[in-house]
Each structure stands twice: as structure tokens, then as C-alpha cells.
Amino acid sequence: MVELADLVNKLKAAGEGTRLRLLALLADGDHSVKDLTEILEQSQPRVSRHLKLLADAGLIQRYAEGAWAYYGLAQHGEGAAVARWLIGRLDAQGVERQRDIARQSAVRSTQQAKASEYFAQVADSWDLLRTLHVPEQAVEAAVMEALEGRVVDLLVDLGTGTGRMLEVLSPCYRRGVGIDSSREMLAVARSHLASAGIIHAQARLGDIAELDPAIGPADIVMLHQVLHYFDDPGRMLAEARRLLKPGGEMLIVDFAPHDLEFLRTEHAHRRLGLSQQQMSGWAEGAGLRVAAIREFPATDDNGLTVCLWRLSDRT
Incomplete structure (x- = not known):
């Protein structure tokens, strides 16, 4: 069981529209900050601040990789449980959620197209x-x-x-x-x-x-x-x-x-x-x-x- 103060902190961190959208997106897989700014159409500093609050509350994890950083949902502990509980109560068919899913798909398609172009160049x-x-x-x-x-x-x-x-x-x-x-x-x-x-x-x-x-x-x-x-x-x-x-x-x-x-x-x-x-x-x-x-x-x-x-x- 989680301490009352810790639970309140986690709920406060998640209790904002953009941060809930971030949790839902990260439930579909890891993303870089660059990906998330494109999907949400928000500035990098703004998205980074939201991600830091979620990470500090233990709801997501940050993985530094060279000049980039990737974020994903917490895999263990109370933060993971709270995040999954909240995501499970979001309306997957809501207008904003569907818009985020469409942009997420577009970002992934662009990345795969770039990779395919590279493979075509180096195949031989x-x-x-x-x-x-x-x-x-x-x-x-x-x-x-x-x-x-x-x-x-x-x-x-x-x-x-x-x-x-x-x-x-x-x-x-x-x-x-x-x-x-x-x-x-x-x-x-x-x-x-x-x-x-x-x-x-x-x-x-x-x-x-x-x-x-x-x-x-x-x-x-x-x-x-x-x-x-x-x-x-x-x-x-x-x-x-x-x-x-x-x-x-x-x-x-x-x-x-x-x-x-x-x-x-x-x-x-x-x-x-x-x-x-x-x-x-x-x-x-x-x-x-x-x-x-x-x-x-x-x-x-x-x-x-x-x-x-x-x-x-x-x-």
C-alpha cells in the first residue's frame, strides 16, 4: 500500500490534461521528447516540464541515450499501478485521444519511412x-x-x-x-x-x-x-x-x-x-x-x- 502523501503527490502530478495525455501515449510505447512535442503540438520546454513532474512522481521512467532521452510508463511499484488505473479510465474514443493516436501513428510512420529509405540505400x-x-x-x-x-x-x-x-x-x-x-x-x-x-x-x-x-x-x-x-x-x-x-x-x-x-x-x-x-x-x-x-x-x-x-x- 502507498502512503497517503505519496498517493496525493502522484494524483497531483497526473491531474492535468496534458499529463494525462502523455501517460496515455506512453502506455502505447516509449517516446522521445521530440516525438511527444510533435504529437501534442506543444513546445519542448513545456512538454519537458510535464514529463519531469510525472517522472518525479514515479509514474513514468526516463532513459537517457546520448543526446536524446526516452520516456516510458513505470513498470513496477505504486506509480505503475496508479498510471495504469488512470489510463484505463480514459475514453479511448474521445476526440482528443483519437487525435493524439492519429498524430502518434503519423510520427511512427515518418520514422519508419526514414529507416526504409536508409535501408534501400545500403541494401547491397x-x-x-x-x-x-x-x-x-x-x-x-x-x-x-x-x-x-x-x-x-x-x-x-x-x-x-x-x-x-x-x-x-x-x-x-x-x-x-x-x-x-x-x-x-x-x-x-x-x-x-x-x-x-x-x-x-x-x-x-x-x-x-x-x-x-x-x-x-x-x-x-x-x-x-x-x-x-x-x-x-x-x-x-x-x-x-x-x-x-x-x-x-x-x-x-x-x-x-x-x-x-x-x-x-x-x-x-x-x-x-x-x-x-x-x-x-x-x-x-x-x-x-x-x-x-x-x-x-x-x-x-x-x-x-x-x-x-x-x-x-x-x-
């Missing part, structure tokens, strides 16, 4: 770009080890890119499906799969933010260097979770937190790495748990540490 050299900052061989070997020699019925690779993981893991599945929103990337993926003689995998055009559940149910869902392209990785995990069959697993490869701002400005990254705490919270929100973690440190001072997370049902 994508695998080479990845080798510049990722210990690929060690990570790929670890992913193989995580499958423990199994041969599963269906493996789904979300954000498949050039189809590299479908190629590497081809001995581990009877049927593989790679999903990507970039036609240029898919053209490269299909070429790679054909050249390797892999006929039990296919690459499909699709939006991993709005997956068709009919793609599954999958034994394994793979997200290889995908989540850092999204402002709200938790939302992507929850969407991917819908494809898993009972007892299925999710394998995620991504960067640990870093401060290489050029990856955001020049390579369309939205998140500068993912922390263990963030991944645990996102997994819990998707009905999963972090079963195992492996880290692959950078080979030099300016490099990036890569993490492999293995997620399974919380039950």
Missing part, C-alpha cells in the same frame, strides 16, 4: 556494414548454440534484412520465414538464399510493427539487430510475442548501451543500445522472461558491445 552493402562494428562470427555461433542442436518446425526472422540469419540457421529449422519492410533488402535476401540453395526458407514483405498472426505459430522468433531502429522496442516485442507458439522462444541480438551518436544521425538508429534493465521490463510486458544473456565486448575502445538475449514464457 548491408552485411559489410555490419562487420565493421559487430563480432558477427562469435554472435552467430552463440545463436546456433542457443538452439542446442534442435531442428524446429518454424523459425521466423523479423527484420530479416539480407537474410543472413535465415542462411546461418538453415540447418536448425524445417521452415523459415523472413519478414522485412524493405523491398531492396528482400531482393538481396532472396538472392542470397537462392545462391546458398536454401529452399526451405522464404523472404516476405511485411511490417513487423503490425504482424499477421497467421505467420506463426513459431517455435523461434529471431530479432537480429532490429530493435534499435524503433523508438518503442517494448511494443515490437509484444507484437512479436503474438507469433510464438506455447513454449516457444525469442532470440534477440542487439547493442548494449553506447554513446555513438553518429549511428543515430547517419545510420537511422533510434536507440543507442538496449540495457539489461530495459530488456527485462519489455520482456515482462510481453509476457516473457529473460532466460539467458550473453555479452560480446567490443574489440577496441571505440567499438560496440553486442548482447544476445534468450526470452521464454514467464510460466
Whole structure:
């Protein structure tokens, strides 16, 4: 139970129109301050003040990432409970709420369009770009080890890119499906799969933010260097979770937190790495748990540490 004074403080922090709108937006996934100013059509200082009040009251959390900061609902404690209770009583069909949802969708669409434009430009050299900052061989070997020699019925690779993981893991599945929103990337993926003689995998055009559940149910869902392209990785995990069959697993490869701002400005990254705490919270929100973690440190001072997370049902 929460102390009276603390509860009053939380209710005061939430008891304002813009702050309630912010809570509702953050319930749909993490956002940067820039996103929220565009959605609410308010100034950055004004939105920042509202966010600080909500954060100080424990209703939301702040994640600093280089020059940017992201905000999301509190995941635990009384602040999380109060925030969820308030959001549950908002009219989802209200005019203002529907307007915020439409603007939120437009902001996300713009971000995805920018990412798609980037992928189209680098499709032919994508695998080479990845080798510049990722210990690929060690990570790929670890992913193989995580499958423990199994041969599963269906493996789904979300954000498949050039189809590299479908190629590497081809001995581990009877049927593989790679999903990507970039036609240029898919053209490269299909070429790679054909050249390797892999006929039990296919690459499909699709939006991993709005997956068709009919793609599954999958034994394994793979997200290889995908989540850092999204402002709200938790939302992507929850969407991917819908494809898993009972007892299925999710394998995620991504960067640990870093401060290489050029990856955001020049390579369309939205998140500068993912922390263990963030991944645990996102997994819990998707009905999963972090079963195992492996880290692959950078080979030099300016490099990036890569993490492999293995997620399974919380039950």
C-alpha cells in the first residue's frame, strides 16, 4: 500500500490534461521528447516540464541515450499501478485521444519511412556494414548454440534484412520465414538464399510493427539487430510475442548501451543500445522472461558491445 502523501503527490502530478495525455501515449510505447512535442503540438520546454513532474512522481521512467532521452510508463511499484488505473479510465474514443493516436501513428510512420529509405540505400552493402562494428562470427555461433542442436518446425526472422540469419540457421529449422519492410533488402535476401540453395526458407514483405498472426505459430522468433531502429522496442516485442507458439522462444541480438551518436544521425538508429534493465521490463510486458544473456565486448575502445538475449514464457 502507498502512503497517503505519496498517493496525493502522484494524483497531483497526473491531474492535468496534458499529463494525462502523455501517460496515455506512453502506455502505447516509449517516446522521445521530440516525438511527444510533435504529437501534442506543444513546445519542448513545456512538454519537458510535464514529463519531469510525472517522472518525479514515479509514474513514468526516463532513459537517457546520448543526446536524446526516452520516456516510458513505470513498470513496477505504486506509480505503475496508479498510471495504469488512470489510463484505463480514459475514453479511448474521445476526440482528443483519437487525435493524439492519429498524430502518434503519423510520427511512427515518418520514422519508419526514414529507416526504409536508409535501408534501400545500403541494401547491397548491408552485411559489410555490419562487420565493421559487430563480432558477427562469435554472435552467430552463440545463436546456433542457443538452439542446442534442435531442428524446429518454424523459425521466423523479423527484420530479416539480407537474410543472413535465415542462411546461418538453415540447418536448425524445417521452415523459415523472413519478414522485412524493405523491398531492396528482400531482393538481396532472396538472392542470397537462392545462391546458398536454401529452399526451405522464404523472404516476405511485411511490417513487423503490425504482424499477421497467421505467420506463426513459431517455435523461434529471431530479432537480429532490429530493435534499435524503433523508438518503442517494448511494443515490437509484444507484437512479436503474438507469433510464438506455447513454449516457444525469442532470440534477440542487439547493442548494449553506447554513446555513438553518429549511428543515430547517419545510420537511422533510434536507440543507442538496449540495457539489461530495459530488456527485462519489455520482456515482462510481453509476457516473457529473460532466460539467458550473453555479452560480446567490443574489440577496441571505440567499438560496440553486442548482447544476445534468450526470452521464454514467464510460466
